[in-house]
Amino acid sequence: SETKKIAVIAGDGIGPEVVAEAIKVMKKTEELFGYKFEFEHGLFGGIAIDEKGTPLPQETLDICQKADAVLLGAVGGPKWDNNSKELRPETGLLGIRKALGLFSNIRPAVVFDCLKDASTLKPEVLEGTDLIVVRELTGGIYFGEKFRREGAQGEEAVDTCVYNVTEIERIVRQAFEVAQKRSKRLASVDKANVLETSRLWRETVNRIAPEYSDVEVEHVLVDNCAMQLLRRPSSFDVIVTENMFGDILSDEAAMLTGSIGMLSSASLGEGSFGLYEPVHGSAPDIAGQGIANPIATILSVALMFRLTFGYEDAATAIETAVKNVLDAGHRTGDIAVDKSKAIGTGAMGDLIVAAL
Amino acid sequence: SETKKIAVIAGDGIGPEVVAEAIKVMKKTEELFGYKFEFEHGLFGGIAIDEKGTPLPQETLDICQKADAVLLGAVGGPKWDNNSKELRPETGLLGIRKALGLFSNIRPAVVFDCLKDASTLKPEVLEGTDLIVVRELTGGIYFGEKFRREGAQGEEAVDTCVYNVTEIERIVRQAFEVAQKRSKRLASVDKANVLETSRLWRETVNRIAPEYSDVEVEHVLVDNCAMQLLRRPSSFDVIVTENMFGDILSDEAAMLTGSIGMLSSASLGEGSFGLYEPVHGSAPDIAGQGIANPIATILSVALMFRLTFGYEDAATAIETAVKNVLDAGHRTGDIAVDKSKAIGTGAMGDLIVAAL
Numbered sequence: 032s033e034t035k036k037i038a039v040i041a042g043d044g045i046g047p048e049v050v051a052e053a054i055k056v057m058k059k060t061e062e063l064f065g066y067k068f069e070f071e072h073g074l075f076g077g078i079a080i081d082e083k084g085t086p087l088p089q090e091t092l093d094i095c096q097k098a099d100a101v102l103l104g105a106v107g108g109p110k111w112d113n114n115s116k117e118l119r120p121e122t123g124l125l126g127i128r129k130a131l132g133l134f135s136n137i138r139p140a141v142v143f144d145c146l147k148d149a150s151t152l153k154p155e156v157l158e159g160t161d162l163i164v165v166r167e168l169t170g171g172i173y174f175g176e177k178f179r180r181e182g183a184q185g186e187e188a189v190d191t192c193v194y195n196v197t198e199i200e201r202i203v204r205q206a207f208e209v210a211q212k213r214s215k216r217l218a219s220v221d222k223a224n225v226l227e228t229s230r231l232w233r234e235t236v237n238r239i240a241p242e243y244s245d246v247e248v249e250h251v252l253v254d255n256c257a258m259q260l261l262r263r264p265s266s267f268d269v270i271v272t273e274n275m276f277g278d279i280l281s282d283e284a285a286m287l288t289g290s291i292g293m294l295s296s297a298s299l300g301e302g303s304f305g306l307y308e309p310v311h312g313s314a315p316d317i318a319g320q321g322i323a324n325p326i327a328t329i330l331s332v333a334l335m336f337r338l339t340f341g342y343e344d345a346a347t348a349i350e351t352a353v354k355n356v357l358d359a360g361h362r363t364g365d366i367a368v369d370k371s372k373a374i375g376t377g378a379m380g381d382l383i384v385a386a387l
Numbered sequence: 388s389e390t391k392k393i394a395v396i397a398g399d400g401i402g403p404e405v406v407a408e409a410i411k412v413m414k415k416t417e418e419l420f421g422y423k424f425e426f427e428h429g430l431f432g433g434i435a436i437d438e439k440g441t442p443l444p445q446e447t448l449d450i451c452q453k454a455d456a457v458l459l460g461a462v463g464g465p466k467w468d469n470n471s472k473e474l475r476p477e478t479g480l481l482g483i484r485k486a487l488g489l490f491s492n493i494r495p496a497v498v499f500d501c502l503k504d505a506s507t508l509k510p511e512v513l514e515g516t517d518l519i520v521v522r523e524l525t526g527g528i529y530f531g532e533k534f535r536r537e538g539a540q541g542e543e544a545v546d547t548c549v550y551n552v553t554e555i556e557r558i559v560r561q562a563f564e565v566a567q568k569r570s571k572r573l574a575s576v577d578k579a580n581v582l583e584t585s586r587l588w589r590e591t592v593n594r595i596a597p598e599y600s601d602v603e604v605e606h607v608l609v610d611n612c613a614m615q616l617l618r619r620p621s622s623f624d625v626i627v628t629e630n631m632f633g634d635i636l637s638d639e640a641a642m643l644t645g646s647i648g649m650l651s652s653a654s655l656g657e658g659s660f661g662l663y664e665p666v667h668g669s670a671p672d673i674a675g676q677g678i679a680n681p682i683a684t685i686l687s688v689a690l691m692f693r694l695t696f697g698y699e700d701a702a703t704a705i706e707t708a709v710k711n712v713l714d715a716g717h718r719t720g721d722i723a724v725d726k727s728k729a730i731g732t733g734a735m736g737d738l739i740v741a742a743l
């Protein structure tokens with residue numbers, strides 16, 4: 032089959048280590064399924080600040096723009112935390128989302144069997160929790176005008192939250208489509224009792240809902256959603272919301288599964304292009320030690336295969352291999368009950384490759 | 388002692404029922420401690436929309452402005468949910484906060500012994516959880532300019548989030564003072580990696596922190612805070628944050644205690660004036676049945692006595708009475724294990740009065 036170009040952005044902290052295992056897995060699928068991948072590596076985040084003076088060098092953006100999909104490890108670390116805005120890894124992250132038009136962030140929150148005790152929630156509450164947060168990623172208060180000014184009461188800071196109907200419609204449609212493929216329940220989260228952007232959001236959801244009449248829509252206020260995620264996590268299926276609320280709620284949802292180290296995510300635009308990355312961060316405290324868990328990144332590859340390439344066979348094979356390796360009792364340190372039996376990043380990658 | 392004027396806003400749903408019990412308790416403290424209260428009742432919320440055509444009638448505002456403190460029951464209900472903005476109960480709530488200058492919302496999240504199993508969190512995770520969220524209440528995206536406009540991509544909605552240093556400083560100072568009276572740990576929550584208002588917030592916290600050198604300050608990003616509240620709730624003491632984040636996080640914090648039906652809150656301005664209300668809503672489904680739990684409202688009175696009037700003796704007496712009644716096994720339906728033994732709103736109020 033046709034060669035797929037994958038831009039690889041290993042990033043900072045444990046990023047390079049976990050990405051290396053994901054590449055092993057992709058190479059194995061070339062052998063097994065006859066797919067062809069071409070990898071191009073780009074500097075991004077803290078390492079790009081250090082080496083190129085900017086978190087998102089133009090070369091990296093070019094590599095991504097020429098690619099069919101992007102695999103991202105992790106970015107950031109304390110080293111760059113006190114930098115000025117233009118020299119911070121997050122600025123690169125926001126820049127790449129905008130430049131690549133990745134308006135939709137898909138974050139599944141599922142409970143892994145081997146981690147069900149890792150949640151702080153009671154097992155009976157967690158039982159059956161399997162939801163997806165669809166977060167708008169290139170609009171809202173993240174990207175609106177921001178500035179300082181002198182006011183009557185001293186210095187003033189301003190952030191602007193803007194949404195137009197086109198932006199709302201495309202993310203909401205995508206969420207409806209995701210819901211149609213699952214339990215056909217969509218919770219749209221907003222703060223329509225306070226915000227004008229939320230009122231436009233809610234009107235838009237209501238306007239297009241009849242086109243997806245098989246999906247049951249519920250409007251939930253963001254504060255109430257933060258509570259209901261705790262009270263009845265398993266009752267949610269697909270949650271769609273704007274950028275800032277999605278940032279908060281997707282992290283809350285991920286954490287309540289107890290499986291945050293195993294969760295993958297996809298950031299999508301128009302068409303099939305997408306950027307895939309683990310939900311966890313760059314974990315600077317364990318970077319370079321070869322003990323990070325590569326599973327979230329490997330599962331991000333499965334997501335890429337499914338959503339961008341339509342390689343359902345290889346996607347399922349990866350997910351099954353991960354499951355089998357876990358079922359056989361292999362664990363990296365973060366998920367091991369008996370830490371003395373924990374295996375390293377490379378060993379976990381090799382086992383998954385062998386199980387494919 | 389001098390007569391204190393209390394504006395009583397019973398509001399909607401179960402509001403009038405729970406407020407009636409709180410008044411019983413206040414009257415009893417007049418007898419026991421020699422205090423004198425004068426109650427003036429005002430219409431507010433849905434009932435004010437129905438009777439006066441506005442959620443916050445001028446008469447009600449006048450009553451509040453002449454009072455030393457306000458006791459609020461609950462507002463809102465499905466009946467008014469689809470009204471236009473000016474005719475919604477929430478608009479009254481935002482209006483009263485602004486008109487009375489209530490810039491600080493104090494929301495304790497504590498676990499009640501008799502409810503510790505009601506939480507969806509594991510008991511060992513919940514153990515020792517006792518935190519306060521100090522939420523900025525009259526600024527930010529709630530009160531910034533909001534409008535619609537026609538853009539290149541269709542209709543557009545805009546919300547503006549504005550904070551000036553003066554607003555930030557007064558709420559942060561108050562949080563420092565709350566922290567000084569507790570475990571001397573303050574978590575300031577923002578999104579300084581994205582928002583300009585958050586950067587001004589963080590700078591302000593850092594600037595005034597040296598004046599409270601006995602308090603240990605931690606900056607937490609809002610998405611991370613949503614996670615950490617779940618992972619290590621008992622490690623938080625005082626959390627201070629802006630209006631929108633505070634709305635979400637205080638509800639998350641309240642829900643994780645499992646005690647949401649028992650929690651009280653205070654909204655304060657400059658000086659000792661304050662508005663006190665239970666954290667729970669108007670519960671339209673059980674309104675008028677005489678089965679609502681009045682404890683959160685009664686504990687809001689204790690908070691009023693302590694924070695506005697300095698009546699520490701009566702505040703403590705109320706809290707002890709509530710504890711004793713609960714310890715003796717009395718329960719309203721919401722907190723009863725054996726629902727058949729549940730007592731009503733009035734009976735619970737009477738028991739607390741008797742225990743005083």
Ligand SMILES: CC(C)[C@H](C(=O)O)[C@@H](O)C(=O)O
Nearest residue numbers: 121122124125278580581610
């Ligand atoms: C690092 C930060 C800018 C980013 C965000 O807020 O979007 C992160 O929290 C995320 O969710 O990917």
Ligand SMILES: CC(C)[C@H](C(=O)O)[C@@H](O)C(=O)O
Nearest residue numbers: 224225254477478480481634
């Ligand atoms: C009803 C609503 C406007 C209000 C708010 O968002 O402030 C409520 O959620 C609260 O927290 O008191």
